[in-house]
Amino acid sequence: MAERHGRRVPAHFGSIGAEEAVCQKSVGMADRSDRETYELRGDPTAVETALTELGPLVWASFIGADRALVRCEAESSPEVSDVLEHYPDISAHVRTSAYAAIGLIGPRASDLLNEVDLTPSGLIVREGRDAFEILLPADHGAELWNFLVESGEPFDLACVGHDALDRLAASRRIASD
Structure with a gap:
């Protein structure tokens, strides 16, 4: 280990x-389990735009029209959080432990x-x-x-x-x- x-x-x-x-x-x-998981919810266009901006920092999958799960390396997590803070139409929560x-x-x-x-x-x-x-x-x-x-x-x-x-x-x- x-x-x-x-x-x-x-x-x-x-x-x-x-x-x-x-x-x-x-x-x-x-x-x-070494990576971070974010759950994004909000306006579908805003979610898609945020994912485009995050680009190669993340891997994502939509789990509904207004909801996506996003994965990133742990060292990229602060940068991902910073980008997501600029999207008021999206709620972003770290859900790694879930x-x-x-x-x-x-x-x-x-x-x-x-x-x-x-x-x-x-x-x-x-x-x-x-x-x-x-x-x-x-x-x-x-x-x-x-x-x-x-x-x-x-x-x-x-x-x-x-x-x-x-x-x-x-x-x-x-x-x-």
Whole structure:
């Protein structure tokens, strides 16, 4: 276990290199409680405009015409809050503790998500190509984790820790430079 942004998360599940490889070849599953979750409510046009302004700082999914869940890295949270303060037609609340967040990373993540039924409470937020987060009420997190471990077997799913996620993020940054 390791502390990330004041929260305890799995550092690794045995082999950082193997976990990194899983995310590149099949699907890795990670606890993403290290990130912040905001709930936005208000005028739909204002919500959409705010999300556009926030751009690459956040990942978002509408859960109603006037309501969206927004995810961001913990270190981006002050900047996200600052932007949202400029929208009087939106109420924005940090709801991190209300949701469990499980990440699925890898080329087979989309295939797995197409096979599992997350209704009624699961919400999928696309973080990027081959990277998704599933958000659901916090008290269902352990149940979903176990369900995905079992359902992900045919997709070669493996649990990954934050050390592997950090290495993957660093290699993506280097590749984009």
